[in-house]
Amino acid sequence: MMIGRPTGRANVEHVPSIVSWNVTSACNLHCPHCYLDAGRRRIDELSTAECLAVVDELAAAGTELLILTGGEPLLRKDLPALANRASKLGMSVVLGTTGTLIDRRRASVLKSSGVTAVGVSLDSLDAAKHDAFRGLPGAWRRAVAGIAACRDEGLDVLIHVTALRMNQQEIPALVQFAHEQGARVCQLFFLICTGRGEHLTDLSPEEYESLLVWVLEAQGRYPGMMVRARCAPYIGRLARQRSANLFWSAGCLAGTRYCRITPSGDVTPCPYLPTVVGNVRSDGFRAIWRSSPELVRLRAPRLGGKCGRCRFSQGDDPVCVGCRARALALTGDALAADPWCLYEPEQGPGAPGPETTDASPPREEPVGQVVLAWTDEAQARLGRVPSYMRGRVRQIAEAYARRQGLGEVTPCVLDVLRQWAPPAPRASGSGNRGVLPGCPASRRDSLDTSP
Numbered sequence: 001m002m003i004g005r006p007t008g009r010a011n012v013e014h015v016p017s018i019v020s021w022n023v024t025s026a027c028n029l030h031c032p033h034c035y036l037d038a039g040r041r042r043i044d045e046l047s048t049a050e051c052l053a054v055v056d057e058l059a060a061a062g063t064e065l066l067i068l069t070g071g072e073p074l075l076r077k078d079l080p081a082l083a084n085r086a087s088k089l090g091m092s093v094v095l096g097t098t099g100t101l102i103d104r105r106r107a108s109v110l111k112s113s114g115v116t117a118v119g120v121s122l123d124s125l126d127a128a129k130h131d132a133f134r135g136l137p138g139a140w141r142r143a144v145a146g147i148a149a150c151r152d153e154g155l156d157v158l159i160h161v162t163a164l165r166m167n168q169q170e171i172p173a174l175v176q177f178a179h180e181q182g183a184r185v186c187q188l189f190f191l192i193c194t195g196r197g198e199h200l201t202d203l204s205p206e207e208y209e210s211l212l213v214w215v216l217e218a219q220g221r222y223p224g225m226m227v228r229a230r231c232a233p234y235i236g237r238l239a240r241q242r243s244a245n246l247f248w249s250a251g252c253l254a255g256t257r258y259c260r261i262t263p264s265g266d267v268t269p270c271p272y273l274p275t276v277v278g279n280v281r282s283d284g285f286r287a288i289w290r291s292s293p294e295l296v297r298l299r300a301p302r303l304g305g306k307c308g309r310c311r312f313s314q315g316d317d318p319v320c321v322g323c324r325a326r327a328l329a330l331t332g333d334a335l336a337a338d339p340w341c342l343y344e345p346e347q348g349p350g351a352p353g354p355e356t357t358d359a360s361p362p363r364e365e366p367v368g369q370v371v372l373a374w375t376d377e378a379q380a381r382l383g384r385v386p387s388y389m390r391g392r393v394r395q396i397a398e399a400y401a402r403r404q405g406l407g408e409v410t411p412c413v414l415d416v417l418r419q420w421a422p423p424a425p426r427a428s429g430s431g432n433r434g435v436l437p438g439c440p441a442s443r444r445d446s447l448d449t450s451p
Contacts, residue, residue, distance in 0.1 A: 014256050014299055015062040016289050017391055020096075020271055021261045023051070023068050023082065026075040029098050030135035033162060033191060035271050036071060036262075045263040048078040050281065052085055054261065057285040059089035064391040067119075069096030071263070074106065080113035087114020092390070094119060094158070099146030100139055107146075107153035117156035117184065120147050124167050125177055133166065147181050156184040163190050163203060163211055171211065172218075179222040186222075188215060190231045192272035192325045205340045209234065216244045226389075231272065231326075234341055236319040237312045251320050255298030259289070269298055272325035273334060297335070298324065305337025310345040372398045373408040381414055393417070 026041035027034075046054065058066060066086045073079055074097055083093045095110060099120035102110075110118065120143055124130040127140035134140075150157050159178035163171060171188065178186040188211070191202050203211070212235045218227045229235045239246035254270035261267055265280040267288050277295055278288035289295065303313055303321060312319040322338030330339045374382065378397075385393050397417055401409050 014289075014295075016058070016257065016259055016285075017063065018065045018067070018253065018258045019058055019063050019261065020067040020069060020258070021054075022070055022263050022271070023073050023079065024071045024076045025263045027071040027098070028075070028100060028136065029072070029139060031133065033164070035192065035274075041071075041075070042263050046265050046281070048081065050265070051078070051082050054265075054280050054285060055082060055085045055089065055091075057280070059086070059091060061286050061289055063091055065094065066091045067094045067096055068115075069119075072098055072101065074101045080109055083110070083113040083115050087116075092116050096160070097121075097146070098134070098139065099143035100136065101142075102146030102149050104149045104153060107149040107155060110150075111153050111155050115155065117158055118146075118150045119158035119160050119187070120150075121160045121162070122174060122177075123162060123164070124170055125173055126170075129166065144181070147183075151182050157182060158185040158187060159183045160187050160189060163188055163208075165203065168203060168207060168211065172214070175218065175222070175227060179225045183225055185226045185228060187228045187230050188232075190229070192231060192323070192329055202340075205342050208232075208340055209238070209342055212238055213242075216242065216246065219245060231323060233320045233323055233338075234343070237343060240312070240319060251318070252323055254324055255295040259295075261285075267292075269295060270325055273328060275328070275334065301335050303335055303337070304333065306343075306345050307337040307341070310343065312343070372401055372406075375408060375410050377411050378409050378414055381411060 022036055024041055024045060025036060025039070027039055030039060055066075068079065068083060070076075073095060076082075079095075083095075086093050093113075093115045094117045095115050096119045099118075102118070102120075107118075122130065122140070122143060123133050124140075130140040130143075131137050147157050147159070159174075159181065161167070161171065161174050161178075167174070175186050175188075190208060190211075202208075212229055212232055215227060215229045215232075215235065216239055221227070233251040235246065236251050238244070252270075254273055259267055259269055259277075260271045261280060266276045267278050267280065267285065268274055268276055275294055277292040280288070301321065301324075302308065303310075307313055307322045307327075310320075313321045322341055324334045324338075326340055327336045327338045328334040331337075382390060382394060382397075397409050397413050400416065401413050404413075406413065
């Protein structure tokens with residue numbers, strides 16, 4: 001197998017900005033694609049005291065977004081205490097749930113505990129099909145009622161849709177339904193055949209790519225709602241090839257900005273990459289994140305096959321390194337070429353990477369850059385961005401300001417970002433797209449505002 005040169009960001013500091021935590025294996029559903037194989041509570045799940053200690057460690061390590069999921073996290077009685085601790089330590093807390101156990105009272109408790117958003121999974125607009133897939137009669141009705149309860153209590157709603165053979169023709173209608181339900185985000189997850197889903201039939205590479213193209217075309221189509229592709233790193237490459245604007249979706253973050261904690265405290269690079277790199281009980285989270293050999297390899301991976309030769313995988317801030325979980329699931333090697341990517345590289349590892357010009361949509365900066373100062377007005381506007389997106393917006397804004405040679409992030413920079421970004425939840429600021437309201441003419445001239 002041909003091995004490419006090291007790819008990624010080996011010489012910069014990596015921060016676990018996003019952590020997904022399966023707080024319990026207990027679940028009231030039995031979904032065939034569950035990566036955790038959830039059902040019964042494990043006897044070795046972390047205690048409340050242990051969980052609170054982990055929350056403290058995450059805060060010290062720099063985690064900004066904590067996703068509490070399961071199983072069904074609402075089956076854990078101390079969930080409000082965990083959310084409250086994380087929120088008080090400055091983290092944005094998002095709940096990932098089936099939605100079937102949420103009513104107005106429980107939604108109110110979640111909000112008062114510091115949860116900012118709730119993600120609910122929907123697989124079909126056909127209630128019977130959804131219920132059969134989830135293994136519980138009435139699951140669709142209860143999930144939709146849970147969505148309404150969260151919305152009515154002022155919690156942002158994220159609707160999660162897993163792209164499957166059974167629902168691929170329904171995806172546009174499901175996204176439209178999410179918009180009609182007042183969702184702030186509709187996240188389209190692409191199946192990784194692991195856990196209980198190991199024997200499920202995935203979409204073909206051609207179907208996968210066709211659906212990603214649809215996601216690109218859907219950007220900005222649903223005012224007030226973001227449409228994002230998850231576990232779909234190729235979308236960055238497709239956006240570049242099509243000169244399409246892509247703001248809210250991201251490439252593979254496993255081990256570089258993101259990891260997962262299991263109910264018993266094991267740490268893995270992501271939920272779908274089951275390689276255990278340590279346990280918070282015995283090793284401590286920060287020590288695992290800093291020094292795990294497996295995580296270090298993911299930060300400067302020597303990718304095999306065509307991924308190692310691909311121009312989109314090169315540089316300090318690669319557009320796409322493929323899906324490492326899918327590579328492991330299909331080949332047994334997390335650093336092998338991703339078999340589901342249709343792209344055939346035209347350039348070797350020594351060739352220049354994808355062009356980035358001042359007219360390109362902004363991208364995140366490499367981790368480890370010195371944080372730029374923000375003006376008071378810009379900081380106030382950032383505060384009106386939904387908390388679970390704030391870190392990403394901050395990084396993109398600072399990357400763009402540096403590229404323009406600016407010493408601080410100003411409202412003008414945020415106005416430029418608005419030209420590339422589709423309408424975001426609770427977007428702030430005034431003015432039309434393509435206009436920089438309140439931006440001095442001298443500063444406008446120094447900014448490239450061409451989309």
